[in-house]
Amino acid sequence: MLLREAATGRGGRGEERPTLKYIGSANSDDLRISKNCFSLNVSLKFSEQSLKLVGFSGSPYVARARVALNLKQIDYEFVVEEFGKKSQLLIQSNPVYKKVPVLIHRGNPISESLVILHYIDEVWAAAGPPILPADPYDRATARFWAAYIDDKLPSQSSVLFIDQADEAVKEEAKIKLVRVLEPLEEVFKKCSGRNRFFGGDTIGYIDIALGSYLGWIKALEIIAGIKLLDEAEIPRLVEWADCFCSSDAVKGVIDVTEMVEFIKLTRSLIQGAANSPSN
Amino acid sequence: MAIESEVKLRDFWVSPFGQRCRIALAEKGVEYEYQEENLSAKSELLLKSNPIHKKIPVLLHGGKPVCESLIILRYIDEVWPGKSSFLPSDPNARAHALFWADYVDRKVYECGTRLWKMSGEALDAAKKEFVEILKTLEAELGDKKYFTGGDVFGLVDIALAPFTSWFYTYEAYSGVRMEEESPKLVKWAERCKERESVAKTLPDPMKVYEFAGSLKKRFGGK
Numbered sequence: 001m002l003l004r005e006a007a008t009g010r011g012g013r014g015e016e017r018p019t020l021k022y023i024g025s026a027n028s029d030d031l032r033i034s035k036n037c038f039s040l041n042v043s044l045k046f047s048e049q050s051l052k053l054v055g056f057s058g059s060p061y062v063a064r065a066r067v068a069l070n071l072k073q074i075d076y077e078f079v080v081e082e083f084g085k086k087s088q089l090l091i092q093s094n095p096v097y098k099k100v101p102v103l104i105h106r107g108n109p110i111s112e113s114l115v116i117l118h119y120i121d122e123v124w125a126a127a128g129p130p131i132l133p134a135d136p137y138d139r140a141t142a143r144f145w146a147a148y149i150d151d152k153l154p155s156q157s158s159v160l161f162i163d164q165a166d167e168a169v170k171e172e173a174k175i176k177l178v179r180v181l182e183p184l185e186e187v188f189k190k191c192s193g194r195n196r197f198f199g200g201d202t203i204g205y206i207d208i209a210l211g212s213y214l215g216w217i218k219a220l221e222i223i224a225g226i227k228l229l230d231e232a233e234i235p236r237l238v239e240w241a242d243c244f245c246s247s248d249a250v251k252g253v254i255d256v257t258e259m260v261e262f263i264k265l266t267r268s269l270i271q272g273a274a275n276s277p278s279n
Numbered sequence: 280m281a282i283e284s285e286v287k288l289r290d291f292w293v294s295p296f297g298q299r300c301r302i303a304l305a306e307k308g309v310e311y312e313y314q315e316e317n318l319s320a321k322s323e324l325l326l327k328s329n330p331i332h333k334k335i336p337v338l339l340h341g342g343k344p345v346c347e348s349l350i351i352l353r354y355i356d357e358v359w360p361g362k363s364s365f366l367p368s369d370p371n372a373r374a375h376a377l378f379w380a381d382y383v384d385r386k387v388y389e390c391g392t393r394l395w396k397m398s399g400e401a402l403d404a405a406k407k408e409f410v411e412i413l414k415t416l417e418a419e420l421g422d423k424k425y426f427t428g429g430d431v432f433g434l435v436d437i438a439l440a441p442f443t444s445w446f447y448t449y450e451a452y453s454g455v456r457m458e459e460e461s462p463k464l465v466k467w468a469e470r471c472k473e474r475e476s477v478a479k480t481l482p483d484p485m486k487v488y489e490f491a492g493s494l495k496k497r498f499g500g501k
Contacts, residue, residue, distance in 0.1 A: 096382065096415065110374045112381055119374045136357040138344060143350045183331060211447060 039205055050107065051076040054090050055100040056083055056172045058262035061113035061210035062101040062254075064254050066206050068120040070249035072128035083262075085271055090205070117208060129202040142198075145187060146209035152180040153213050160267050162224040170226050184210065187233045196243045203249055210243040211254075219259035284310035287339040289325050291318055293490050295388065295441030296348035297336040298480050302437050303352050307359040349384055352434055365434040367427065372416050374426050376434050379419060383438045386412045391445055394450040395491045396438035396498075406453050413461040424470065432474060436467075440477050443468040447484035448491045 051071065053076050055062030069076055086098055093102045093109035101133055103110045103119065110119050121131040132139050162173055186204075188198060198206035218241075221228050231238045245254055288304070288311055290426050304311050316325055328337045328344035329410035338354065340346040343355045356365040364375045390412055393405035416439070420426055427433025446457050446468065458465050471477045 096378075105371070108371045110371070110378070113377055115374050115377045115381065118377060119370055122370045122373070137340075137345070138355055139357065140345045140350050140354040143353070144345075144347055147347055147350065 007219060014145070049107065052079050052083060052104040053077070054079045054093065054102040054104065056081045057253075057255070057258060058083070058215075058266070059100055060216060061099075063212040063215065064113040064208050064211040064252045065101045065103055065116045065120070067203065067212070067249050068117050068131060070253065071131065071203060072120060073208060074120075074124055077179055083265065086150075090278075113212075114143075114150070127197075131199070131208065133199070134206050142205040145184065145198075145206045148183070149206075149209045149213070153210075159220065160263055160270070162220060165224075170224055173224075173226050174226060174230065177228050178230055181229075181234050181237055185237050188236050188240060197240065203244065203247060207240075207244055211241070211250065214241055215256060215259040216263070217252040218256045219263050222256065222260050223263060285341055287314055288312070288336050289314045289316050289322070289328070289337045289339070291316050292488060293482060294300070294335060298441035298444075299348045299437050300336045300338060300355070301480045302440060302476045303355045305353060306365075306432065306437070306474075306478065307361050309355070309359055335475060349380055349434075349438060352380075352437055356434070356491045363431060365431075365437060367431065367433070372428060379426060379435045380413075382437045383435060383442075384414055387439065387442050390448055391442060394449045394455065396495060397488070402453060403477070409449070409453070409455055410460050413457070413464060414453075416466050417461040420467055422463070425467070433496050434470070436471060440468075441481060442482050443482040444487050445491075448488045451488060459485070 005082050007195055035188050051074065053062070055065065055067050055078070057063075057080075066078075079087075079089065081100055090100065090102060093101075093104055094111045097111065099111070101111070101113055101116060103116045105119075105123070110116050113145060132142060159173060162170060165173075184206075191198060195201055198210075203211070218226055229241060230239050244250055245256075286304070286309055288297070288300055290300065292315060300397050301313070309403065314324075316322060318335070321333060325335065325337060326333055327334075328339060329346045330332070332346065334346070335353060336346075337350055338351045340354075352365060366376055378434060390405055390409045393401065394409055397405050418450060425432050426435035446465075449455055450457060472481070
């Protein structure tokens with residue numbers, strides 16, 4: 001059962017402000033609410049005492065941690081930050097950046113999504129398929145491409161308003177994205193053979209690093225009415241994207257419909273709108 | 280000899296990113312061939328081995344290129360584990376070290392560069408930011424001998440050590456007083472310089488200062 005509610009809360013100046021709280025699939029017994037965040041017990045195969053992930057569904061970086069935990073089938077408590085606010089828990093556990101995701105394991109906080117991936121892969125090495133390859137050169141290659149992805153993919157917030165731009169701007173955005181992804185198309189062709197993922201048979205480090213942005217990319221395609229992932233230019237990656245999004249570890253983490261609503265919410269916060277964004 | 284040329288490092292003398300790799304290779308006792316790159320006329324080898332960024336440093340091991348300095352450090356650590364690793368064995372401590380190496384990577388070079396390139400309001404902003412970075416690093420270092428923990432001269436230390444030869448440049452151009460803002464960090468820098476790997480790698484701070492000055496003149500700073 002997908003739980004999602006748009007609740008109306010009071011903003012700092014007494015204005016009514018809509019807040020979208022994504023809860024996920026759960027029983028209501030698993031839900032606990034505290035100031036600026038609420039938490040959800042996500043039950044998977046292995047029960048791990050005291051494992052929390054602080055984040056929210058719209059973040060590709062949080063998605064990385066969730067996919068990794070799903071791959072290893074680890075139970076965790078998803079502490080959902082209220083969008084637009086920072087809870088005390090977040091500020092205390094990531095005082096340097098005050099950003100999600102933060103993985104808190106036995107009281108120890110770990111920040112930065114790629115660091116979290118390494119941690120999950122090391123601590124739960126036996127629990128599921130490896131996220132990073134074993135060979136040092138392959139590991140260096142995987143780390144290189146993850147760094148490249150994080151350097152090139154995040155873009156200006158103006159991309160959120162892409163549907164309001166003219167056709168030339170939309171086309172430019174598409175060309176820019178394809179240019180960034182072209183080297184990865186080549187890497188995928190070389191390293192995967194006939195496999196479905198960069199990591200081979202199972203999802204690996206590059207898959208998670210790149211795949212975490214698919215929610216945003218696909219949602220922007222819907223909002224702008226253009227195909228950003230062009231099959232003519234990057235056919236293998238388009239195929240890969242479908243495999244990634246439909247895999248068990250990713251289903252429920254990347255929800256494109258929800259991402260469209262999340263982007264609209266982000267836009268309304270940016271614009272400082274008082275009312276709910278209209279469809 | 281074949282073994283010596285199996286490891287090559289394409290680099291540029293004053294690059295702190297290249298210096299990280301030199302320090303790491305020295306710490307592990309790995310023999311390698313140093314190759315100075317002419318950054319105004321990049322070599323075929325560099326362009327071929329780092330086609331994405333076309334930047335140094337590039338480590339070539341058996342002809343295979345590894346790019347990006349922190350990635351190179353981890354590669355060196357994994358291929359030549361030797362007596363001690365650059366990272367602790369405990370996963371939580373490792374994650375902590377990786378976080379701080381990433382922090383150094385993100386913050387120090389970019390903000391430090393603005394200290395000698397900028398002027399006026401932009402310089403004031405850079406100074407304020409840099410002091411905050413120093414205080415953050417100071418708090419993280421605390422009373423430890425090295426950042427990575429205990430006696431281990433590790434990933435975070437190697438990531439940050441090259442910037443110590445830029446301290447003079449940062450101070451001279453911006454007026455930031457390192458000793459006042461972060462006395463523990465300054466003492467840590469002195470401890471690093473006592474290590475052979477660092478002493479042999481880092482250039483004279485005056486040479487760094489002159490280099491920064493010449494760049495500033497060339498690209499039109501005050």
